Amino acid sequence: MTDTAEKLDYSKTLYLPETDFPMRAGLPQKEPEIAAKWKEMGLYKKLRASAAGREKFVLHDGPPYANGHIHIGHALNKVLKDVITRSFQMRGFDSNYVPGWDCHGLPIEWKIEEKYREKGKDKNEVPINEFRKECREFAQGWIDIQSDEFRRLGIEGDFDNPYTTMAFHAEARIAGELLKIAMSGQLYRGSKPVMWSVVERTALAEAEVEYHEVESDTIWVKFPILRSVEPGALDRGDGFRQAVSAQNAEGGSLGDLQGAFVVIWTTTPWTIPGNRAIAYSPKVQYALYEVTEADNDFGPRPGEKLVFAENLAEESFKKAKLQYKKLRGVAAGELGRLLCGHPLRQLGGGYEFPVPLLSGDHVTDDAGTGFVHTAPSHGREDFDAWMSSIKQLEALGIDTKIPFPVDDAGFYTEDAPGFGPSAEGGAARVLDDNGKKGDANKRVIEALIEFKQLFARGRIKHDYPHSWRSKKPVIFRNTPQWFVYMDKDLSDGTTLRTRALSAIDDTRFVPAAGQNRLRAMIEQRPDWVLSRQRAWGVPICIFADAEGSVLRDEKVNARILEAFEKEGADAWFAEGAKERFLGSEHDGERWQMVNDILDVWFDSGSTHTFTLEDRPDLKWPADVYLEGSDQHRGWFHSSLLESCATRGRAPYNAVVTHGFTMAEDGRKMSKSLGNTVTPQEVMAQSGADILRLWVMNTDYWEDQRLGKTIIQTNIDAYRKIRNTIRWMLGTLAHDQGEEVSYADLPELEKLMLHRLFELDQLVRKGYDEFDFKRIVRALSDFANVELSAFYFDIRKDALYCDAPSSMRRRAALCVIRKLFDCLVLWFAPMMPFTAEEAWLSRDPGAISVHLQQFPDLPAGWQNEAISEKWKKVRTVRRAVTGALEVERKEKRIGSSLEAAPVVHIADPELMKALDGLDFAEICITSDISVMAGEGPAAAFRLEDGTKVAVEPQLAEGTKCARSWKVTRDVGSDPDYPDVSARDAAALRELTQLGRLS
Structure with missing residues (x-):
């Protein structure tokens, strides 16, 4: 052995990996440092400058509500948006993300009211604009907090210049959109049953309602059959008196229906005073039955005759503890000619009117009696059935006016005789201020028993609408509100409904099932109710007369919008506003200011106007909207209607939806169950990139799960990816940057380049299709299986031991350099902190990995022959x-x-x-x-x-x-x-x- 050999420590003669990129990531400490650096260096502005002149790709941010810390749903949502915008930015687009916030509405009002109550103040004694100022300050405080929390997640966007629905310009634009709708004749004041929150004292839209299981009273009520209308009387328009006088004429006789009852079933006994009709279906088989034995304290006696759907008779009679026999079938034609009496007619004072039977497509024989109690004041289908029968009802001389039986506080009015303010004991109440059941059900049931009109009673558990804010039950009540027509001809052969349905057909949905879901909602929805009876929001800034006609004057509108632009919507509530806006051209006695505010969904549905249209760094329409699947009835829905009403098409080209995050065991996350996972705790313990990797790994189109085990699984997956990157960094420490021609590469290196080419196609397609799990799983498998366990394993000997001049070693370094670039750049939108750390570790002089583009890989790398051989x-x-x-x-x-x-x-x-x-x-x-x-x-x-x-x-x-x-x-x-x-x-x-x- 020579002296040279004796002196050598062979480990020091090897090209072993050398890197400062740590194996232990320390993300909770490292990520805030990187985020602070991005903010300090102005990364957002650098991104915009680097993308100047490129084709724009715009994801329009659905605004979260500014009233609390972000939760896991926010994190999922914002990470998905960030990955989309980053991936398009790194593929040749100017992909600008502008965050936004929804600021108006009841939750913030409640917070300020709570503060007042703690101080013993009455909201109604506070000047409205002072109250609104406090609401504005409250919202701004939470915008600042949420901005920091989103940035901690690695979200990059224009947080220094976001959009908010409470900005003066935004309020002016929202008001402007309302005025466009008003000027085009699409806005009207109407009286319809709407979902009403007694607790919040306001109308609610479908999007503001969620369903919870409740236990309700159920009652079967007897409506006595009084008479039969002569065949053809309705067609001739002979009127009610003609029908009555002809009741015993041929074809008009009741026959064995004389003294019989039609029985309805309902879960809302309190709506019986509002009953005006009974609905039946021609598709259901009905029959006449007679009671043979009775074993109950109230209800029918032997000999009484009753009409039921045949499929439901047995169950109904069993419930009432009755024995019975069938007398005969009853045809739909007979039912359509019947007039019944109101079950409370013996109470007097307003229930003497006839109750007609109306045909209705909504009637089935799945449950109940086959007859549907119809109170047009208290139900959408009831209202539609009543309104569609107006001509027939008027022909019978029936008063078609819809009553107002319940007021905004849930009390009966004088339109509910016997239960209103003048009744003994005062007005009964449906719900109290806390959303608890009042005495209305009890008093109505007692009256039905007294007058022997109750067939049976019971209890049932079922889903019932609740306000998503107060979590309290709502009621349907007839009340004057401002609506947008869904089916009015807009002078071009279209309606708002047909425009929206056409726009849905033109929109890409991911997943595709979202299209049918939104379509079904638009097909079935009633007219859009816009008005809310609150204070914090954009006012319905119109003037109307006593008949509900809207003042259409562009000069008045211009004055309103100019004031809103300078002073915000507070200008509507300022002293002297009426005179200021009406000017001298209009009669202040005739035209009154509307004091309702707009549904906040109209606010958020209008965001496309003051962001996409008004900001030069964005464009209209957006390439994509992305939100939770509940927004098919929320933001996607309201944005579609608002844009179709004013522009004739949707404000988006694509709609992407995600599901909701459940606990690890599949149950809903709940503080009471102790199974909630917050993004703050995940980031503090493991890091934002771990949370982001979970989002990427999950099938976000469906509901997802999250908990300790799932987080640990993603930590393990992250470590493998990080170790692969770390090994490449260590190996590339010996890289001189030499390029080796493709022709000189060994087959194994050509195989790796072929795989990169294949993955490039997959990655780009995955980002285009918003299929992130496919990308991350393919890249993870490639890193773990094809690189760490195969290619790197094989090449370690050559890389560590070969001479500097070895072509095998030089070729491997050249390919590993390309592997590193591709993997880190492809992962960068998903794990921005780790990608940044790795990129700067490789090249400390670089500015940021996020200013890079995905590499353009030569088509010559594709080599199917080598791929098949190496399989x-x-x-x-x-x-x-x-x-x-x-x-x-x-x-x-x-x-x-x-x-x-x-x-x-x-x-x-x-x-x-x-x-x-x-x-x-x-x-x-x-x-x-x-x-x-x-x-x-x-x-x-x-x-x-x-x-x-x-x-x-x-x-x-x-x-x-x-x-x-x-x-x-x-x-x-x-x-x-x-x-x-x-x-x-x-x-x-x-x-x-x-x-x-």
């Missing part, structure tokens, strides 16, 4: 590694370098694939023998039937002190007697280059 090579390799694993387990070898297996291949195609390859290098053995044939019976074989048999053998020779390979040429170089010839040559070259002392 066969890996099949044989898998058999060899399987055999060696058995040897390791049995402790006959320690390392695969101790082996020199004999491989028998009976498949000519597999045999041919190994031509020209150093198969020992590929299998990481010191030697290997490959021969054709089946091989001995005792040889190792894979269970999948692969025609490869392996005989494990020990390598012959001496272990190289530098590379640990067992070879016969160790000592062949006298200057380096304890290493192989390859390693001796490498040592000599390193010495000649002055790299070894």
Whole structure:
């Protein structure tokens, strides 16, 4: 052994990985540092400058509500948006993200009212604009907090200049959109049953309602059949008196229906005073029944005759503890001519009117009696059935005016005789100020029992609408409100409904099921109720007369909008506003200011106007809207209607929806159950990139789950990705940046470039289709299986031990450089902190990875022939590694370098694939023998039937002190007697280059 060899520490002669990129990420500490650096360097502005002139890609942010810390749903939503905008920015677009906030509405009002109550103040005694000022300040405080929380998640956007619905310009634009609708004749004041929150004293839209299970009173009520209308009387318009006088004429006689009852079933006894009709279906089979025995304290007596749907009679009679017999079937034609009496007619004072039977498509025989109690004051379908029958009802002389039986506080009015303010005991109440049941049900049921009109009663558990803000039940009540027509001709042969349905057809939905969901909602929805009876919001800034006619004057509108632009919507409530806006041209006695505010969904539905249209850094329409699936009835819905009403199309080209995050066991997250996961705690314990990786790994189109085990799974997945990046960084520490021509690359390197080309197609398609789980799983598998466990494993010997001039080593470094660039750039939208850390570790002089573009990979890298060949090579390799694993387990070898297996291949195609390859290098053995044939019976074989048999053998020779390979040429170089010839040559070259002392 020479003196040189004696002095060498061989570990120091190897190109072992060297990097400061730590194995332990320390994300909770590192990420805030990176985020602070982005803010300090103005990354957002640099992104905009770098993208100047490119085609715009715009994701319009659906505004969260500014009233609390962000929750896991916010995190999921914002991460998805950030990944989309970053991925398009890195693929040649100007992809600008402008965050926004929804600021008006009841939750903030409540917070300020609570503060007042704590101080003993009455909100109504505070000047309205002072109250609104406090609401504005409250919202701004939470915008600031949420901005910081979103930035901690790694969200990059124009947080210094976001949009808010309470900005003066926004309020002016929202008001302007309302005035456009008013001027086009689409706005009207109407009286319809709307969902009403007694607790909040305001009308609610469908999007503001959620359903919870409740237990309700149920009652079966008897409506006495009074008379039958003469056939054809309705067609002739003879009127009610003609029908009555002809009741005994041919075809008009009641016959065996004389003295019978039609029975309805309802879960809302309190709506009985509002009953005006009964609905039936021609598709249901009905029959007349007679009670034969009765075993109850109230209800029908033997001999009473009742009409039921045949499918429901048995269940109904059983409920009332009655025996019965069927008398005959009752045809729909008979039912359509019947007039009943109101079950409360004996109460007098207003229930003497006839109750007609109306045909209704909503009637089924799935439950109840087959007859539907119809109170047009208290139900949408009831209202529609009543209004569609107006002409027939008027022909019968029936008063078609819809009553107002319940007021805004849930009390009966004088339109509910016997239960209103003048009744004994005062007005009954449906719900109280806390959303608790009042005495209305009890008093109505008692009256029905007293007048012997109750057939049966019970209790039922069912889903019932609740305000999503107060979590208290709502009621349907008839009340004057401002509506937008859904079906009015807009002078171009379209209606708002047909425009919206057409726009849905023109929109891309991800997942596709969202299209049918939104379509069904638009097809079925009633006219859009815009008015809310609150204070904090954009006012319905119109003037109307006593008949509900709207003042249409562009000069008045211009004055209103000019004031809103300068002073905000507070201008509507300022002293002298009426005179200021009306001017001298209009009669202040006739025209009155509307004091209702706009539904906040109109606010958010109008955001496209003052963001996409008004900001030069955005464009209209948006490329995509992304929100939770509940927004099919919320923001997607209101934005669609608002834009179709004013512009004739949707403000978006695509709609992406995500599900909701459940606890790990599939239950809803709840503080009471202790199963909530907050983004703040995940980031504090594990880091934002772990949370983001979870979002990427999940099937976000459906409901997802999150908990400790799932977080740990993502931590483990992250560590594997990070270790792959870390190894590449360490290896590239020895890279000189040399490019090796494709023609000079070994096949294994060409295979890796082919795989990069394939992945590039997958990654780009995945980002285009918003299918992030496909991307992250493909990249993770590539990093873990194809790189760490295959390519890197094979090339470590060449990278660590080969001479500096080795083409094999230089080619591997060249390809690893490209692997690093591709993987880090592809992962950058998903894990922005880790990608930034890795990129700057590789190139400390770089500004940011997020200013880079995805690499354009040459089509020449695609090489299907090599890919197919190496599939066969890996099949044989898998058999060899399987055999060696058995040897390791049995402790006959320690390392695969101790082996020199004999491989028998009976498949000519597999045999041919190994031509020209150093198969020992590929299998990481010191030697290997490959021969054709089946091989001995005792040889190792894979269970999948692969025609490869392996005989494990020990390598012959001496272990190289530098590379640990067992070879016969160790000592062949006298200057380096304890290493192989390859390693001796490498040592000599390193010495000649002055790299070894």
